[in-house]
Amino acid sequence: MLKRLLISTTVLALAGTGLANAEMTAVGDGEGQLNIVAWPGYVERGDSDKAYDWVTKFEKDTGCKVNVKTANTSDEMVALMNEGGFDLVTASGDASLRLVAGKRVQPINTDLIPSWNKVDKRLQDGPWFTVGGVHYGVPYQWGPNVLMYNTKVFKEPPKSWSVVFEEQKLPDGKSNKGRVQAYDGPIYIADAALYLMAHKPELGIKNPYELNEDQYKAALDLLRGQRELIGRYWHDAMIQVDDFKNEGVVVSGSWPFQVNLLVADKQPIASTIPEEGATGWADTTMMEADAAHPNCAYKWMEHTLNSNLQSDLSVWFGSNPVVPEACTDKSGMQTKEGCTANGMDEFDKIRFWTTPVANCSLGEGACVPYYRWVSDYIGVIGGR
Secondary structure, eight states: OOOHHHHHOOOHHHHHHHOSOOOOOOOSSSSEEEEEEEEETSBBBBBOOOTTTTSSHHHHHHEEEEEEESSSSSSHHHHHHHOOOEEEEOOOOHHHHHHHHHOOOOOOOOOOTGGGGOTTTTTTOOOTETTTTTSSSEEEEEEEEEEEEEEOOOOOOOOHHHHSSSSBBTTTTOTTTTTTEEEGGGHHHHHHHHHHHOOOOOGGGGGGGGGHHHHHHHHHHEEEEEEEEHHEEOOOOHHHHHHHHHSSOOOOOOOOHHHHHHHHHHHHHHEOOOOTTTTEEEEEEETTTTSOOOHHHHHHHHTTTTTHHHHHHHHHTTTTTGGGGTTSSSSSSHHHHHHHHGGGGGGGGGEEEEOOSBBTBBBBTTTTTTHHHHHHHHHHTTTO
């Protein structure tokens, strides 16, 4: 399966990705079931916190029972979708184009999504899910990858990502060695590239997802040095939460989801976006090419654009709603100030995840493709 996944990442000639499935022209009665691959915290039915439940009423109104399989990385999502058996996936930009190119998802008829016109105009034609003017999904949530830190160690927010990339004494007088984490996913190479954009401008990096051989080597070298500092490479959000509570981890790249859980647990935790900026994610609900429950899928995609759901989800996850009115219409828990805190006004400063390809803006075959990111990052983690 891994070999097939790696091969599929190289086949991104997106102009030729027309699918055999014709777009649906009407939404009928639900099929009684809906199977979703989702990021942790994205599809809540009140099990974690009774205040956050956007599944129960949907099931009651539609008769579509929602089953969720959690995935912790984009590569897990692609692998699960390749295996089949799921109707929808909440894919980030480093997975969505791979799914389109691999013909694992189908075009979406936005005329069947009544709330489509409520979607943030900055997202409606996002290049991470729109190919040749065809939409392959419905935007779900977006946000930055933040720097999470322990406020007992850092009395002031760290100004730079250097606290996780370079060995140094932290404000408590102790080394950062063994007290930091990095994300266990190949896309993290882009975080290293983003750091180098600011600290080694002579490399000429313009886009952290478009790296020539020299730029890519510099990013890998930075990550190999970072490995000596890492206490754990994380991909499970709940394990990272436990590590900050019980294992002495004090600073790491993270998602707002973990920050919110730790703050709610009254832990000394906060987050920031350092001066170099941040990578981020714009997630899209995409429908499997041969989805067994397409009517339930379309009903769910419409449901996800409900302002109340968008509002509460953005509070729960620490993300931004794709329906801007959810920040201010008081339909849920979110507020204008909350959206600002989550980065709503920083959209243009976030480098959204996307799949690296060889034929990039630097020229045909000029950039290191994603399959190399996968194999080389495994090597970094393994000490090679």
